[in-house]
Amino acid sequence: MGLSRSCRYCQQAFQPSIYRPEQRVCSQPQCQRRRRSDYHRERIRDDPAYAADVRLSQRKWRQAHAEYWKQYREQHPESGGRNREQQRRRDRKRRLVDLAKNNLAFDLKHEASEVWLFGPGAADLAKNNLALAKVFIYQPVGSGQGQAPAS
Ligand SMILES: [Zn+2]
Structure with a gap:
C-alpha cells in the first residue's frame, strides 16, 4: 500500500x-x-x-437569538433575578461543554442555515437555544491543546 x-x-504517521x-x-x-476550522478561516480570508x-448568517442568528430570549423573558417573567441568571450561566457552560464533546457540533456542511461563532464570546452567544441553528464553536487561534510539538 x-x-x-x-x-x-x-x-503522527498515517496512511492517506x-x-x-x-x-x-x-x-x-x-x-x-x-x-475544517483552518479551511473555514482561509476561505473567509x-x-x-x-x-x-x-x-449574514451570523447576523440572522443574532437576531433570531435576541427574539428568542425576548419571548422567553415575556413568557417566563419569574426567571429574572441574579441567582437564576447565575444558574443559567452554569447550565449554559455545561451545555457548551456537552456540545463541544458532540461531533454533531463540528459537522460543517455549508448550508445557508449554518452559523459560525468566533472567539471566546461564542459561549455567551450560544446560550441554550441549539434548536434555532447549528452552532459551531470556533476556537481562538493558538488556544489550548492540540498544538504541534515544538521538536
Ligand atoms: Zn493528526
Missing part, C-alpha cells in the same frame, strides 16, 4: 486514504476539526462571497 506520512497537526492521495491530515477527530454569507 501507499507510503505513510506525518499529520500536519499531530505529526486511497481516495484522497493528497491527504495531509490524519483521521483523528481533533485533527479533522482543525483542518480568500473568498469575499463566502465571508459575506458567514456575516
Whole structure:
C-alpha cells in the first residue's frame, strides 16, 4: 500500500486514504476539526462571497437569538433575578461543554442555515437555544491543546 506520512497537526504517521492521495491530515477527530476550522478561516480570508454569507448568517442568528430570549423573558417573567441568571450561566457552560464533546457540533456542511461563532464570546452567544441553528464553536487561534510539538 501507499507510503505513510506525518499529520500536519499531530505529526503522527498515517496512511492517506486511497481516495484522497493528497491527504495531509490524519483521521483523528481533533485533527479533522482543525483542518475544517483552518479551511473555514482561509476561505473567509480568500473568498469575499463566502465571508459575506458567514456575516449574514451570523447576523440572522443574532437576531433570531435576541427574539428568542425576548419571548422567553415575556413568557417566563419569574426567571429574572441574579441567582437564576447565575444558574443559567452554569447550565449554559455545561451545555457548551456537552456540545463541544458532540461531533454533531463540528459537522460543517455549508448550508445557508449554518452559523459560525468566533472567539471566546461564542459561549455567551450560544446560550441554550441549539434548536434555532447549528452552532459551531470556533476556537481562538493558538488556544489550548492540540498544538504541534515544538521538536
Ligand atoms: Zn493528526
